[in-house]
Amino acid sequence: MKGEKAILQCLYELDGDSLYAVKWYKENEEFYRYVPKARPPQVSYVVEGIKVDHQESNNQNVVLKSVNLKTTGLYRCEVSAEAPSFSSAQKEGYLQVIVLPLRGPQITGEKKQYENGDELNLNCTSDKSHPVSTLKWYINENQAPTIFLSNYPSQIHHNGLMSSILGLRMKLTNDHFVDGNLRVRCVATFSSQQWQSNKESILQKIDNREAMLLG
Template sequence: MDAPQYKRCHLILAWMLLQLCYEAAECLTMTEIKIPKHIMRHEDAALGCKFDLDGESLYSVKWYKDGFEFYRYVPRDMPPGQVFPLPGVDVELQNSTDVVVVLRSVSLQSTGRYRCEVSGEAPSFQTVSGHEDMIVVVTPKHGPQITGGQPRYQIGDMVRVNCTSAASKPVCHLSWLINGMHANRSLLRPYEPLTVGREGLEVARLGLEFRVRG
């Protein structure tokens, strides 16, 4: 079969499937994926998955993180909910259903891509899916600290100071202001973030260097 005939067959097949779906009025569709884009560490996360069966019966709802299944809901099973162990994913089974999954006390390992997959019953076994990314955030415990400064300077003295943030995830963005104005880029001395602790939190550092003028 040459290329034009092959493409034509594919188009005809796609058209027939659309017609079948339209005539049967049983098109399973995903209507909403609701996953927090950012969430604080130790908070509970509610992952929502809404769909329209449009006349079909529900066969299963499956949830994946980074391609690995961690929760499955099958109405005909007893109990219908089932959990599969996965690092960073602690499912609160008693509060999870076919349309929502609750993750208990998320950690940095909970960061990733979450996908909901919904399948209809036989004979069609139509399947739809949707995904969103979730990032777990750790805020710094205190404000940035300035080191290296002197109480007094004279004209001509060199000022060399550093600003260091507390550990966080993602890393903080630091800025220097002189008399309420952002310092010129040429005066800044950027450093690579430091990674600290077992969780890999990051510490931001930014130096400032200039000569005192009259």
């Protein structure tokens, strides 16, 4: 998560050889090197998004301080042995820095009362996060069909975070109401966690007869 430290680990066996160097790269740009015979053995290079903690780093671990979105990328560890073998090996892995949403998605556009034949026109907007959350609409606990959904481009905020927006557009019929109510719910899914709005929108139906009585 953004602001935390990341521990990158490179485990290896030399099979009797002596270690010459361990080098770390981000997107093919070297940012850390450990050479046991050098003084000092550790050296780091300026690479955007990376701050190496020398006190906690060594020949097998490199610790990155206070990671941010620019720390995200493909990392590679390269291990090489001294003479006479001069053998080397490397492995790579992807690191992604995430920013969790602070609250659930927000529903806008609802009215509190609807009549049979009215148009339901709602928007659901996820909270700021990185990567962007995925939204789903539910109608009376059933996932809304695709034909009722309106997809909008993600909203990009100044700090690199994003919000997704998903609309729900449909014409209401008597079948949509259960005991006079229509329940709609929006769920945002992020990193295998569900961030759900605190409020469900329970929309009250007024059919023609009730409207006449109230009128």
